[in-house]
Amino acid sequence: xxxxxxxxxxxxxxxAARDALGDRKREAAxxxxxxxxxxxxxxxxxxxxxxxxIRNEIxxxxxxxxxxxxxxxxxxxxxxxxxxxxTFRAWQPNDRLVLGSLGIPEPSPMAAxxxxxxxLVPLAAFDRAGHRIGYGAGYYDHTFTHLRKTHHVTGIGxxxxxxxxxxxxxxxxxxxxxxxxxxxxxxxxxxx
Numbered sequence: 001x002x003x004x005x006x007x008x009x010x011x012x013x014x015x016a017a018r019d020a021l022g023d024r025k026r027e028a029a030x031x032x033x034x035x036x037x038x039x040x041x042x043x044x045x046x047x048x049x050x051x052x053x054i055r056n057e058i059x060x061x062x063x064x065x066x067x068x069x070x071x072x073x074x075x076x077x078x079x080x081x082x083x084x085x086x087t088f089r090a091w092q093p094n095d096r097l098v099l100g101s102l103g104i105p106e107p108s109p110m111a112a113x114x115x116x117x118x119x120l121v122p123l124a125a126f127d128r129a130g131h132r133i134g135y136g137a138g139y140y141d142h143t144f145t146h147l148r149k150t151h152h153v154t155g156i157g158x159x160x161x162x163x164x165x166x167x168x169x170x171x172x173x174x175x176x177x178x179x180x181x182x183x184x185x186x187x188x189x190x191x192x
Contacts, residue, residue: 004167007133007136007168010125010168011124011125013165014124014125014133018057020162021160027059029182030061031062032183033063033183034063034066037067039179039186040179042117042118045071046072047088047117048067048118049077049119049120050063050091051121051122052076052097052104053122054104057158058160060120060122063120065093074090075107076088076097078107085142085145086143088115088116089106089107089109090112090114117154118153118156119140120156120158121155121157121158121177122134122158123163126165126180126187127165127166127167127168128187129170129176130189132176132180133168154179155178156177158180159180159181160183177189178190
């Protein structure tokens with residue numbers, strides 16, 4: 001009997017599939033997400049956090065710009081120490097970003113700290129149960145766990161359809177997403 005693939009194996013396969021996409025497909029997918037928008041209503045003034053795309057992640061900026069046009073306030077994550085939750089700082093499209101501790105662009109330390117109502121989350125792989133694989137540091141799991149102690153936060157993964165995997169071996173500390181949006185589908189995990 002074959003053993004189920006490990007998270008590391010699933011991550012490697014999904015990232016290889018993502019990396020094989022050309023720039024045109026990546027750009028078209030980001031436009032498709034923006035055109036469709038979110039599958040839930042957003043209240044005026046809601047704080048929506050995105051991310052600065054790295055490693056060929058789907059670009060959330062077109063979607064974020066659309067959401068800002070609908071009255072959302074935007075934020076980007078700031079990475080703190082490993083094992084700690086992310087913090088979020090206000091971001092607008094023309095803001096200059098600074099390189100954070102892991103070399104990922106982040107808002108200036110002078111930008112206002114915000115608490116998101118909706119978190120747009122990058123991922124390496126996802127399954128149809130709402131589980132995700134990131135890069136292994138657990139920043140988003142820690143953040144959801146921390147924020148949800150006092151605040152309702154909707155987690156929406158953004159991915160290319162090629163990043164879907166049949167099943168992810170979730171652990172007790174893994175926090176499932178509420179939705180995953182790809183260029184082709186909307187997956188709603190809230191009732192599962």
